Amino acid sequence: HPEKINLFLLCRETIELLRSTAANKAIFLINQIPEDIYVMADKNMLLTILRNLISNAIKFTPKEGKITIKADLNSNENKQNWIQVSVKDSGIGIVKEKISQLFDISENISTKGTDGEAGTGLGLILCKEFIEKHGGKICVKSEVGKGSSFMFTLPLI
Incomplete structure (x- = not known):
């Protein structure tokens, strides 16, 4: 159930x-x-989204890397205020062809991390589902060898 949540905390x-x-x-x-x-969000869902995105960033970032979590205010065409949250890493990046498959359950691919960490390939699919339940969207920008940035939007209170 949705409740007022301090995003920083x-x-x-x-x-x-x-x-x-x-x-x-x-x-x-x-x-x-x-x-x-x-x-205004379901706390457990939002916690799951952040945990999955940050865990993935850790998984695909080599030793001594950096992961930054930011939030920026946005307004859409209806002047509704949104917050865009981004989880940006200095990791290995994702090839363009794979980006479209990340959120597709039929393409369920799990890639080993920089230390051989395994996963199910379901974390991002769950994130997309939870974000869309809140009326938001998720997208990815990535450059091989430079890192990735996963961004999602949520309505502000």
């Missing part, structure tokens, strides 16, 4: 959950979300 909570995993690869997790941003 939820991101901080997620980073704490994943800190030891990131520390194993000496990866910096940086929360750059402003402290005064609130969204």
Whole structure:
């Protein structure tokens, strides 16, 4: 059920959950979300989205990399305010041909991480489902060898 959530605090909570995993690869997790941003969302779903996106970023970022979580305000054509959250990594990147398959269950592909970490390939599919349940969208920008940025939108309160 949707409730008023402080995005900065939820991101901080997620980073704490994943800190030891990131520390194993000496990866910096940086929360750059402003402290005064609130969204109306299902807390468990939003926690799952952040956890999956940050976990994936850790998985595909080599040792001593950096992952930054940001939030920017956007207005759509109806002047409704949205927040765009981005999880940006300095990882291995994704080839263009694979990007369209990331959220497609029929193409369910799991790729091993930079330390051989395994996965189910379902995390991003779940993220897309949960984001769309909130009326938002998810997209990816990536450059092989430079890293990826996963961005999703949520309505602001």
